[in-house]
Amino acid sequence: MRDFHGLIFAYNANPELRELVSVRTAASLPFCGRYRLIDLALSSMRNAGILDVGVIMQRDYQSLLDHIGSGKAWDMSRRSGGLRMLPPFGLPEYHTGNYYGTIEALNSVAAYVRDIPQNHIVLLLGNMCANVDLTAVMRQHIRSGADITAVCADHTPAGEHHRFVVGEDGFVKNMLLYRKGDGEGLPTLEGYIIHKDILLDLMDRCKAQRLNNFHRDALPMFFAEGGKMDVYVHHGYAQIICTVEDYYRANMDMLCSDKRRQIFPADRPVRTKVHEEVSSYYGENAVSHRSLVADDCIIRGELENCIVFPGARIEAGAKIKNSILMRGCQVGENAQLENIIADKHCSFSAGSRLTGSEKLPMVVPKNSQI
Amino acid sequence: MKKKCIAMLLAGGQGSRLYALTQNEAKPNVPFGGKYRIIDFPLSNCANSGIDTVGVLTQYRPRQLNSYIGNGQPWDLDSADGGVFILPPYQSAGEKGSWFSGTANAIYQNIGFIENYDPENVLILSGDHIYKMDYAKMLREHIEKDAACTIAVLQVSMEEATRFGIMNVGEDGYVCEFEEKPKQPKSDLASMGIYIFNWEKLRAYLTADEQDPNSSKDFGKNIIPNMLAAGEKLWPYRFDGYWRDVGTITSLWDANMDMLSPTLINLYDPEWPIGARSPVCPPHFTGENAEIIHSIVTEGCEVDGHVENSVLSTAAVVKTGAKVIYSVLMPGAVVEEGAVVEYAIIGEDTVIHSGAHVGMPPDGTDAWGVATCGPNVEIRSGAQVPAGAMIYTGEEV
Numbered sequence: 111m112r113d114f115h116g117l118i119f120a121y122n123a124n125p126e127l128r129e130l131v132s133v134r135t136a137a138s139l140p141f142c143g144r145y146r147l148i149d150l151a152l153s154s155m156r157n158a159g160i161l162d163v164g165v166i167m168q169r170d171y172q173s174l175l176d177h178i179g180s181g182k183a184w185d186m187s188r189r190s191g192g193l194r195m196l197p198p199f200g201l202p203e204y205h206t207g208n209y210y211g212t213i214e215a216l217n218s219v220a221a222y223v224r225d226i227p228q229n230h231i232v233l234l235l236g237n238m239c240a241n242v243d244l245t246a247v248m249r250q251h252i253r254s255g256a257d258i259t260a261v262c263a264d265h266t267p268a269g270e271h272h273r274f275v276v277g278e279d280g281f282v283k284n285m286l287l288y289r290k291g292d293g294e295g296l297p298t299l300e301g302y303i304i305h306k307d308i309l310l311d312l313m314d315r316c317k318a319q320r321l322n323n324f325h326r327d328a329l330p331m332f333f334a335e336g337g338k339m340d341v342y343v344h345h346g347y348a349q350i351i352c353t354v355e356d357y358y359r360a361n362m363d364m365l366c367s368d369k370r371r372q373i374f375p376a377d378r379p380v381r382t383k384v385h386e387e388v389s390s391y392y393g394e395n396a397v398s399h400r401s402l403v404a405d406d407c408i409i410r411g412e413l414e415n416c417i418v419f420p421g422a423r424i425e426a427g428a429k430i431k432n433s434i435l436m437r438g439c440q441v442g443e444n445a446q447l448e449n450i451i452a453d454k455h456c457s458f459s460a461g462s463r464l465t466g467s468e469k470l471p472m473v474v475p476k477n478s479q480i
Numbered sequence: 481m482k483k484k485c486i487a488m489l490l491a492g493g494q495g496s497r498l499y500a501l502t503q504n505e506a507k508p509n510v511p512f513g514g515k516y517r518i519i520d521f522p523l524s525n526c527a528n529s530g531i532d533t534v535g536v537l538t539q540y541r542p543r544q545l546n547s548y549i550g551n552g553q554p555w556d557l558d559s560a561d562g563g564v565f566i567l568p569p570y571q572s573a574g575e576k577g578s579w580f581s582g583t584a585n586a587i588y589q590n591i592g593f594i595e596n597y598d599p600e601n602v603l604i605l606s607g608d609h610i611y612k613m614d615y616a617k618m619l620r621e622h623i624e625k626d627a628a629c630t631i632a633v634l635q636v637s638m639e640e641a642t643r644f645g646i647m648n649v650g651e652d653g654y655v656c657e658f659e660e661k662p663k664q665p666k667s668d669l670a671s672m673g674i675y676i677f678n679w680e681k682l683r684a685y686l687t688a689d690e691q692d693p694n695s696s697k698d699f700g701k702n703i704i705p706n707m708l709a710a711g712e713k714l715w716p717y718r719f720d721g722y723w724r725d726v727g728t729i730t731s732l733w734d735a736n737m738d739m740l741s742p743t744l745i746n747l748y749d750p751e752w753p754i755g756a757r758s759p760v761c762p763p764h765f766t767g768e769n770a771e772i773i774h775s776i777v778t779e780g781c782e783v784d785g786h787v788e789n790s791v792l793s794t795a796a797v798v799k800t801g802a803k804v805i806y807s808v809l810m811p812g813a814v815v816e817e818g819a820v821v822e823y824a825i826i827g828e829d830t831v832i833h834s835g836a837h838v839g840m841p842p843d844g845t846d847a848w849g850v851a852t853c854g855p856n857v858e859i860r861s862g863a864q865v866p867a868g869a870m871i872y873t874g875e876e877v
Contacts, residue, residue, distance in 0.1 A: 143763030144779070183760075367765070374762050387554075387756040388747045389514030389776040389792075390764070391740070396773070398766040405515070405763070405779050406748065418763070 114248055114303070115228040116155040116163035117216075120148055120174055120236035121209050126353035129473045130453070134173040136351055137165075137236025140436045140454070142364045142373070143404040143417050146177050147351060149382045150241055150373070151234040156184040157378040158244035160232060162191035164222055166215050168198055183381050196222055211323035213316045220313060223306070231309055233302045239360045240299060240348035241373050241380060247342045251303045256281065256340035258308070258332070261301035263348040268356060271297045272325050274341055282339040285329060296341055299348055300325075308332070346372035358451060358471045361417045361434050365400050386420055395426055411441065425460070432468070450474060481561050483597040485619050485676070487531050488590070489522055490583050491607035492539030497728045500854030500872045501827060506538065508607030509545040510732070511810040511828065513739040513747070514778040514793050516756045517548060518726060521612070522605045523555045523564070524754040529615035531603065533562035535593055537586045539569060539579060548757055555755040567593060582697030588686040594679065602682060604675040604699065610735050611672075611723040612745065612752050618717045619676055627715035628681045629707055631655065632674035634719055644670035645700050647716050655714035658704050669716055672723055675699060681712065721745075729870075733825055733850045736791045736808045740774055761795055769800050785815065802832075807839065810855070819859075823867065827855035836860065840867035 120137035127136055137148040148165070155163055163186055167174060174195075180186075181193030198218040209215040212233075216223060223231075230251070232244060242261055251259040260274055260282070270288055275295035277283030286295055312328040321327035333339070347369045349360050363369045374380055386406045392398065393410035401413040406420040411428030421438035424430065428441045433450040441447065442460030449466035453476040458464065462480050466472030474480065495507025502510065508519035519536075526534050534557060538545055545566075552564030567590050571577025580586035587594075587604065594602060601622065603615055613632070622630035633647050642661060647669040650656035659665070685703050689695050695702045708714060722745040724735040738744045747754060761780025766772065773788045780795030785802035792798070796809035804815055805822040812829040815821055819832045824839035832838055836859045839851035849868030859865060859877050871877055 144760075364762075365765075370762065370765070379760060380762075381760050384554075384758075384760065387515050387520075387754060387758065389778040391742070391776050392772040392774065392787075394774050398770060398772060399768055401766050402763040403766065403777070408748070413766075 113228050114158075114160050114230045114232055115226045115306075116160045116232045116234070117223075118148065118151045118155075118163060118165045118234050118236050119212055119215060120165050120171070121168035121215055122235070122237055123170060124237075124352045127351075127357065128354055129475045130354060130357060130451070131170070133170065133453075133476055135167070135170055135236070138171075138174040138177055139237070139351060139357060140419060141239070142361060142370075143402045143419055145380060145382045146174075147239060148174065148178070148236040149380050151236055151238055152178075152181075152184045152186070153378070153380045154234065154240075154242045154244050155232065156186065156381060158248060160244065161186050161188055161193075162226075162228065164194045164196045164219065164226075165236070166196045166219055168209055168215070168218075171195075171197065177383050179383065183383050194222065209322070211327070213313060213324050213328050214322035216309070216313050217317050220310075220317075223310060223313070226306055229306055231304055231306050233300075233304065235300050235350060237351045238299055238301065238348075239351055239373070240344060240346065241375060241378055242299070242301060242344050243378065247301075247303060250340065250342050254280070254340040256338045257305055258337065258339045259303045259342050260339055261299045261342050261344055262296035263299055264296075264343050264345050265348070266292045266297050267299075267349045268359070269350070269352055271350070272300075273297050274339065276341055280340065282333070282341060285325070285333065287325060296343065298325075299344060299350065308337070354451070354471065354473060355469070358434065362415065362432070364402060364417065365415060393426065396424075411443075411445075419454075428458075433471075453478070456480070481597060483533055483562070483599045485531055485601040485603055485615075486533040486535070486562075486594065486597050486599045487522075487526050487603040487605055487615070488587055488594070489519070489526075489534055489536045489605045489607055490586060491519060491536050491545060492542075492580055492586060493606075493608065494540040495608065495727065498732065499729065499870050500852055500857075501729075501732075501825070502541075503854055503873055504541060505855075506540050506542060506545045506607075507727070509548055510726075511793050512610065512726065512732070513736060514776045514791050515758060516754060518610065519545070519549070519607045520555070520754050520756045521610050522607060523549075523552075523557065524752075525611075525613050525615060526603075526605075527555045527557055527755065528752050529613075529619075531615060532557065532559045533597055533599075534564045535567045535590060536564060536607075537567050537580065537590065539586075542566070542568060550757065554757040562597075565593065582695075582702075583699045584686055584689055584695075584703050585697035587682075588690055588697070591683060591686070594683075599679050602677050602679045604677065606673045608727050609672065609674075609723060609725055610738075610745070611719075612721060612749075612754070613674070613719060613723075615674075615676075618674075618719075621717050622676045622715065625654075625715040626713060627654075627676075628678050628712035629704070630676045630715045630717050631704070632672040632719050633669040633716040634672050634723055635668050636670045638665060638668055641665035641668050641670060646670060649716055653715070655708065655716055658700075658708055658714075660700060669718070671700065672719060673700075675704075676717075681707075729825065729850055729852055733808060733823075736825075737789070737806070739776060739791060740789065758794055764792075767800070799834075806841075816861075824851040824853070824865075826853050827857060827873075829855055830857040830859070832859045833861040833863075835862045836865070837863075838865040839869075843867070 123131035186193035273286040273295035275284040390407040397412040407422040410426040411424040427444040440457040495502035648657035764781035767784030785798040816834040
């Protein structure tokens with residue numbers, strides 16, 4: 111797969127992710143007990159042999175830099191090529207504040223894109239929660255001879271999305287922007303394989319017209335000129351994480367064995383930065399039902415429907431239900447937590463009680479002491 | 481590049497008293513304590529003690545051990561001017577080449593490697609002990625006492641002393657006598673098989689020992705007694721932490737059970753991390769029916785049965801209705817529905833099919849022992865594996 115280059119969009123921090131993105135971008139949201147969301151995009155590329163990858167960032171990227179490091183965990187620390195973290199450089203003169211869209215983000219690293227030695231570029235979102243078999247996507251892209259191949263889901267994800275309607279010739283005939291719920295066509299996971307020259311051309315034309323958005327601005331130009339887009343249907347779990355509810359649901363979905371196996375198939379492992387190397391310990395009166403518990407935890411209390419990241423210390427008598435505890439959380443004796451997303455290093459004193467609603471879990475910000 | 485101290489880790493022994501567990505791999509590579517392999521302990525101790533150059537002497541079935549150690553990255557031993565090096569026996573020009581014939585001979589054959597680093601001191605370690613130890617402290621004492629050799633010693637009971645190499649200490653605090661497994665021990669200081677030698681002195685004694693046709697080329701039997709006889713200064717470095725030899729099935733099982741008690745050895749100490757090379761697996765999953773009591777569970781495990789006083793290594797599976805009691809499941813071991821495993825060690829990727837029963841609780845008789853299944857064994861549905869049994873890879877049960 112020497113002729114494919116990866117680009118991952120990791121600049122997003124949708125405001126609907128609230129406190130969760132006050133210290134990070136969506137791509138570096140902790141996921142499923144030990145991962146970050148971007149591990150899925152990086153691992154999808156790694157497992158397809160794409161080792162030359164640029165990660166487009168904009169702000170609040172310290173946690174992302176810390177997590178990705180040299181890219182070694184994904185075999186992307188290479189003597190030639192490999193992983194590049196791309197903060198903005200050569201910003202367009204009209205740029206103000208956050209990137210308005212992926213085209214603007216691409217234009218802010220246009221010099222990098224221009225120097226990509228490969229012909230095909232694989233675009234993925236850093237906040238995509240799916241393990242995509244990119245080998246199959248690349249194969250289909252070459253076979254169909256399309257200019258662009260879009261990765262679509264086989265089911266409608268939650269929230270706003272764009273859909274592609276495929277015509278009789280097998281190529282996309284119509285694009286439906288900003289849809290919600292089921293409808294005609296296939297919902298895109300906003301993963302694309304695109305020829306470098308076509309992408310650069312769209313970037314240049316958008317820049318000239320001060321347009322920023324890939325779907326709203328660039329793709330209509332592409333279709334208007336008769337561009338051929340093929341659609342690859344990804345079978346398996348897929349969700350783009352844009353809101354607290356998306357985040358909570360995607361984590362909780364991992365408690366379902368079938369969905370978990372779709373994200374963590376044996377033949378396409380998800381890689382991540384390795385921290386500690388010690389198993390978790392369960393005490394005499396510990397209870398753990400329908401939960402995912404990472405290493406380096408000491409559990410003396412009760413867990414039910416929980417995702418527990420490393421370093422948790424759950425004291426005796428504590429009861430935790432339907433909750434996510436990120437790295438290093440401490441829960442004191444007889445504390446009760448329900449429908450909580452506790453960010454890193456929160457501590458809950460003995461006997462404390464905290465309950466969020468099932469629909470809208472309570473987010474407890476990093477380092478909180480309750 | 482001159483180094484103050486480099487380490488040489490003896491990892492070539494067959495570990496024959498682990499039987500099925502070392503049928504196809506070297507003892508240092510045997511899984512231990514959930515996340516680890518035995519060799520992780522000395523390697524991590526080296527890294528944590530600031531020793532950045534480690535030669536690992538391999539001989540018996542080194543394939544998995546070689547790939548496990550790799551470039552040393554999991555222990556932060558992948559440095560530019562040091563690192564971890566696998567040192568197998570080799571053939572020199574015009575010579576026949578030979579296996580390492582003893583612990584001392586193994587070091588003798590690698591004098592060239594050691595000289596590369598021109599070290600002042602050489603730390604000799606073995607790959608079959610579980611402990612956390614700051615070798616830097618031992619090295620400081622070695623230098624302070626101007627010793628030719630410093631031997632780490634552990635205080636044991638007088639009954640146990642008959643099983644160890646025992647150091648008798650003179651009034652000045654230096655070792656005055658060394659007795660291998662004495663019937664009537666005069667002291668309770670047991671050698672832990674960890675030595676720091678002044679390299680120039682060690683080289684001289686190794687070279688001389690090679691010329692002795694009657695020598696068994698062993699540190700404990702030859703080099704140490706020879707140094708003592710010649711009046712060299714040997715200093716006992718007293719260690720009072722947790723230390724276990726895991727050379728037998730019983731001691732391996734015991735030491736695994738010790739991992740359940742952080743008061744014995746704290747593996748959760750961020751100041752002294754024990755590194756390991758492990759595949760990245762999702763967190764372990766506990767199902768609707770899981771019951772886990774006083775046990776350790778590792779990433780990748782799936783538990784929907786009853787687990788009590790046990791150690792579950794990476795990706796072990798305990799299915800609904802299965803029971804695992806006072807046992808060690810090595811990586812990838814599977815206990816199917818309704819199977820019972822008690823007082824047993826189950827090797828890597830071994831499957832205990834539904835309804836089978838492996839091991840028995842102690843019955844007070846001498847015949848009782850921990851039941852052991854080697855790696856990649858299949859225990860068929862409904863089979864009974866008695867206490868103390870040893871099931872080898874390839875055997876049908």
